[in-house]
Amino acid sequence: MIAHIFEDLCTGCNACVAACPDHVLDLGPATVPVIARLDQCQTCFMCELYCPADAIFVAPDQRAPEHVDPAAILASGQLGQMRRDQGWGTGDADPLREYWRLGPLLMEGAQRAVDRYKQSHPEWSPPER
Amino acid sequence: MSELKLEADVLVIGGGMAAGWAAIAAARTGARVVLADKGFVGTSGVTATAGPNHWWVPPDPAQREAAISRRFQSGFGLADKAWMARVIDTTWRILPELAPYYPFSRDGAGGTFFSGVRGPEYMRALRNFATDLGVRILDHHPALELLLHPDGSVAGAAGYARLERRNWSIRAGAVVMATGGCAFRSGLIGSRGNTGDGCLMAVEAGAELSGMEFSVAYTLSPAWCSTRTLPYTAARFFDVDGNELDIPPGSGAEHLRGLAAAFRGGPVYADLRDAPAPLRTILGRIQPATAPPFARKGVRLFDERFEVKLFGEGTIRGTGGLRIADAHCQTTVRGLFAAGDAATRELIAGATSGGGAQNSAWALTSGYEAGEGAATLARKSVRGNDGPVLRAGRTALRPAAAAKTVDDGAAIAVAAAQILPLDKALWRERETLEASQLLLDQVWAELVAHRQAEGLDQVGAREAAAIVATARWCNFAALARPESRGIHLRADAPRTLPELASRLVTGGTDALWTRFEADLQAGAAA
Structure with a gap:
């Protein structure tokens, strides 16, 4: 769930308030948005993706709120990591050049599982799709 | 703040890929289109956080026939070859048209990789494409109920703008319901807002559902x-x-x-x-x-x-949803179209989930067809957007008895506890299903009688009602199909019965009913 907004990084653009699909955030009285309905947070990381200042941090457990240490988050390098992986705001002109490998990697893994299972269960055959 | 009132030719309800494609298709015909989504078009729904592949078969007759034939056989007799052909063809033609908005890259073999798209970029592209075509997008505008003309045809919808905190109503010549499926608050990524709202709104307006027993994924x-x-x-x-x-x-x-x-x-x-x-x-x-x-x-x-x-995944990767009555995804209610996970996917997936690639192709094609169909119908309409309307919403909006406190969370928990547990879902049995139906009926009756919401509370209250309603339809349909077929697995009826190779239609809000489509058609022919 959303765990922290870094007030000194937040520009008050409210992109996260708009982008949250589940109405977790409200516009704040000053510039920083307010985490108003944390129980509605599904830990989808979309607020991080849409935050151009990398000022919002989502903790990894969707089952309950977590307390985090802001200094440790800053030191970890995790802040904004997903947005950089996504290639948003990095100037990468071709962020999806490896995306075609999704299907082949899925198939390769599935085949590996089938081969492995057949070794221990020679009589087994995969169900038809 | 005063109520927002708008007019459009086509109103699209929902904000995922089916809704995006519906808005684009309608706007391309020149229609005035408003899209109202509960969340934000770009992050809403299960596509935004995923990476959907699409059913992708080149326009070579032999390849297409083989693909259709293979999937027809795996649909356990409930799919439709003409629909499959249309979905394959529309997906192949339309998806590359997103190129000005989506950074399609290489396919590792010298060509362009079109079939698989990454969720956030895909949804952002649909948003920008729709906006450039003049679609007016209303984020954070959950719909609560449909508006009906006195003859029962659809006249628009009403809802609540949750950031601006005001009611809205939109009159339209046709409405596309593309609100997604229902995952019963399982925690599935992207699904928190997928609560079955569209099915509840539509069934209250008289629409029918199909394939609700195929909800196990x-x-x-x-x-x-x-x-x-x-x-x-x-x-x-x-x-x-x-x-x-x-x-x-x-x-x-x-x-x-x-x-x-x-x-x-x-x-x-x-x-x-x-x-x-x-x-x-x-x-x-x-x-x-x-x-x-x-x-x-x-x-x-x-x-x-x-x-x-x-x-x-409930009816998201599961298959059931609003029953489709014509080639443009119109439901049995005139002027109401259904697309994506809100609609039944049986026409291409039969009794199975279909898997991600079929699902995405279905969302694209059903969205596109519904958008075009809605625009065509709205253009032919001579009625205009005035005249009296009825509000079709009932549960949690207009209680049948004295309003009193009802716990939405407890109602949702009961619904989830009947549908999601693996032992119940993967080994369905008459006795367990009947016990679940009793519990679900009680919770539903309580909501109908007493739940009354105002303001922002309407949104959560209607979500709870839609989750309970969807659980009732799924469970009721599972009882009405005394066999195992595809992803509907009855421990007490493990065989597939040839005489039940027909789609099962479900309807009703308080008193539920089911009919096999074969019987409906036989009745209509008689």
Whole structure:
């Protein structure tokens, strides 16, 4: 769930308030948005993706709120990591050049599982799709 | 703030890929289009956090016939070849048209990779495409109910703008319902807002559902956070003592039942050391949202065992939804069209889930067809957007008896507890289903009688009502199909009965009913 907004990084653009699909955030009285309905947070990381200042941090457990240490988050390098992986705001002109490998990697893994299972269960055959 | 009142030719309700394509198709005909979404078009729904592949078959007659024939056979007699051909063809033609808005890249073989798209970029592209075509997008405008002309045809919808805190009503010549499926608040990534709202609104207006018994689907994820499943390919499974579990691979009934049996013995752990090696380096660039739940938990995804859970997909990856009555995805209610997971996918997937590629192709095609169909109907309409309307919404908006406090969370918990538990879902039995139906009927009756919401509270109250309603339809349909077929697995009726090779239609809000489509058609012909 959303765990922290870094007030000194937040520009008050409210992109996260708009982008949250589940109405977790409200516009704040000053510039920083307010985490108003944390129980509605599904830990989808979309607020991080849409935050151009990398000022919002989502903790990894969707089952309950977590307390985090802001200094440790800053030191970890995790802040904004997903947005950089996504290639948003990095100037990468071709962020999806490896995306075609999704299907082949899925198939390769599935085949590996089938081969492995057949070794221990020679009589087994995969169900038809 | 005063109520927002708008007029349009076509109103699209929803904000995922089916809604996006519907708005685009309608706007391309020159129609005035408003799209109202509960969340934000770009992050709403299960596509935004995923990476949908599309059913992708080149326009070569032999290849297409083979693809259709294969999927027709795996649909257990309930799919429709003409629809399959249309979905394949529309997907092939339309998806590349997103190129000005989506950074399509190479396919590793000298061509362009069109069939698979990454969720956030896909939804952003649909938003920008629709906006350039003049679609007016209303984010954070959940719909609450349909508006009907006195003759029962659809006249628009009404809802609540949750950031601006005001009611809205939009009159339109036709409405496309593209609100997604219902995952019963399982925690599945992207599904929190997928609560079955569209089905509730539509059935209150007289629409019918189909295939609601085909609502059993699950996605494997770390126990603490639902993610997409790419890394779990080739996973091995272990119990808490480190003994390897005998789980048949795949994604079908055998695999799910194997995992379900393992969960009865305690926590289950996945080991991803057999995953294809390139995943280690490129996972972050293919599925950027999958890595943070591990990195931030301090778990090394491919080197450490971690606890897993099956997150229910309900009617999202399950198949049931609004029944489609014509080639443009119109429902049995005039002027109301259905698309994506809100509609039944049986026409191409039959009694199965269809899997991600069929599902995405269905969302695109049904959205596109519905948008065009709605625009055509609206253009032919001579009625205009005035005259009296009835408000079709009832439960949680207009209680049947004295208003009093009803606990939405408790109602949702009852619904989830009937539908999501693996033992109930994967080994359905008449006795259990009947007990669930009683509980669900009680919760529904309580909501109908007493729940009354105002302002922002309307949104959550209607979500609770829609979740309970959807659970009732799924459970009722499961009872009415006394056989096993596709993803509908009855422990007390394990065989597939040839005489039940017909789609099952469900309807009603208080008194529920089902009819096999074959019987409906025989009745109509008589």
